[in-house]
Amino acid sequence: MQKDFNIQLLKQFIKFEELFSKFLSSPDPSIFKCVDLLLKELLKFEFIKKIFVFFTNEETFLFDYFIEYPPSENPQKTDFYEVVGDLEIIKTSMLTLQIQVGKEISSNSYNFIIPLLSFNKLLGFVVIKSSISQENLTLLFLTLLKVFFNQLSTSIDLLNTNEHLNQARDNYQQLLATQSLESQRVNLEFSERLNEITTNLSMILPHEIRTPINQILGSTKLLKEYISIIPKEDAQGMTEIIEDINSSVNRLRNLSENYIFFSNLLIISNDIAKLQQFSKEKIISPQSIIFERCNLIMQHHHRDGLIINLIDAPIRMNEVFLDKMVTEIMDNAIKFSLPNSPINVNTFIDENYYVLSILNYGTGLSKEEVDAIQPFLQFDRSHNEQQGSGLGLSIVYKIINIFGGKVVIKSEKNSHFEICLYFKLSNN
Numbered sequence: 001m002q003k004d005f006n007i008q009l010l011k012q013f014i015k016f017e018e019l020f021s022k023f024l025s026s027p028d029p030s031i032f033k034c035v036d037l038l039l040k041e042l043l044k045f046e047f048i049k050k051i052f053v054f055f056t057n058e059e060t061f062l063f064d065y066f067i068e069y070p071p072s073e074n075p076q077k078t079d080f081y082e083v084v085g086d087l088e089i090i091k092t093s094m095l096t097l098q099i100q101v102g103k104e105i106s107s108n109s110y111n112f113i114i115p116l117l118s119f120n121k122l123l124g125f126v127v128i129k130s131s132i133s134q135e136n137l138t139l140l141f142l143t144l145l146k147v148f149f150n151q152l153s154t155s156i157d158l159l160n161t162n163e164h165l166n167q168a169r170d171n172y173q174q175l176l177a178t179q180s181l182e183s184q185r186v187n188l189e190f191s192e193r194l195n196e197i198t199t200n201l202s203m204i205l206p207h208e209i210r211t212p213i214n215q216i217l218g219s220t221k222l223l224k225e226y227i228s229i230i231p232k233e234d235a236q237g238m239t240e241i242i243e244d245i246n247s248s249v250n251r252l253r254n255l256s257e258n259y260i261f262f263s264n265l266l267i268i269s270n271d272i273a274k275l276q277q278f279s280k281e282k283i284i285s286p287q288s289i290i291f292e293r294c295n296l297i298m299q300h301h302h303r304d305g306l307i308i309n310l311i312d313a314p315i316r317m318n319e320v321f322l323d324k325m326v327t328e329i330m331d332n333a334i335k336f337s338l339p340n341s342p343i344n345v346n347t348f349i350d351e352n353y354y355v356l357s358i359l360n361y362g363t364g365l366s367k368e369e370v371d372a373i374q375p376f377l378q379f380d381r382s383h384n385e386q387q388g389s390g391l392g393l394s395i396v397y398k399i400i401n402i403f404g405g406k407v408v409i410k411s412e413k414n415s416h417f418e419i420c421l422y423f424k425l426s427n428n
Helices: 002-024 031-042 080-084 087-096 139-178 184-229 232-268 272-278 286-300 319-335 367-371 391-402
Strands: 048-056 063-069 100-103 110-117 122-130 306-309 343-350 353-361 406-412 416-424
Touching: 002 031, 002 139, 002 232, 031 048, 031 063, 031 139, 048 080, 063 122, 080 087, 080 122, 087 100, 087 110, 110 139, 122 139, 184 232, 232 272, 232 391, 286 306, 286 319, 286 343, 286 353, 319 343, 319 353, 319 391, 319 416, 367 406, 391 406, 391 416
Parallel strands: 306 343
Antiparallel strands: 048 063, 048 122, 100 110, 110 122, 343 353, 353 416, 406 416
16 A cells, blocks of 8 residues: 555656646746746645745745745735644754654644755745654655755746846846947946846856755756656656756756856957957867767767867967857757768868868758858747757857857758857967
């Protein structure tokens, strides 16, 4: 009987994982929608009778009532301490930041006090009133409950981060729109604000985005370990679901990284001091960076057929940016090429330029599509299985522009795609 209960628990919580992934990829996610969707799913357990959600008020340091499920007929503000009714269990949960379980004296029901933790602060608490039997109140159930609410916390954190990122982007655009060449004061304020946004994007936001994503990946790893107690006929399907979740979260992580990278490039391209600094940088041996990165990308995609022919020459470029450009172009070359077709990588000198050429055979782009390359644009999305934001080529164009180079694309639809990066030679 206990084993059947555990199996049903695992099946349901794996479904929750799939819901998290789908929700974060939805067109217009919000914190309210996230809480509403996932806690309604949690109520499908018959032994869960009531759920209360309280969020931390950063001004008063109290826990403000947010919502309850199922909703009351006459909703009104509810006090956190009155709902729990046991100050000791609240104190223990606050001190340990762990799930606490208390039994109500007047009935056989249990109260679960669950902290909502982000990577650096307490978001609030969830109170669950439950009629679960003592027999089923196992370590497995408490572990799965902890995983579920870790997922909820990291989702809320990620949504908050996206809001901050959008706000920073809007502020940046407004500053550009209102910049006045006639006012020295406005120019000075604009420069200071640019530095502030640069710091946020390059130091704070990457960590805030990576942390919840890594927590989600860690939770799916934990679920994989529990699959061992499930019958083999059920385990395969659940494993596939978890792998799909991992794949979706990794795509989300790559999108976040590229979004931040491109945002930083936009800021750099409007910062005269940084442009002057980059103009002095050079790479003595680009050949070694290109060779190593191309081979690593081919290995990552489990592809053979790399045909590489490189020469060396010092160029005006930053090593991190060169590595990023080769990564993006090689990823696209592999994703949009025919299986087992060759990937040709060559370098050569053309007048005052060191040229990197990467050629693949596959879907290609038409002349109109090449001319229309811009951020967040991916062509034939409905026909291509590959996922992406279309930021890769735009990142390459922006880096080349910063360093005074150029990009030449030679492509034919459903045939081939060749991109040539022209780097300025360094003569000193």
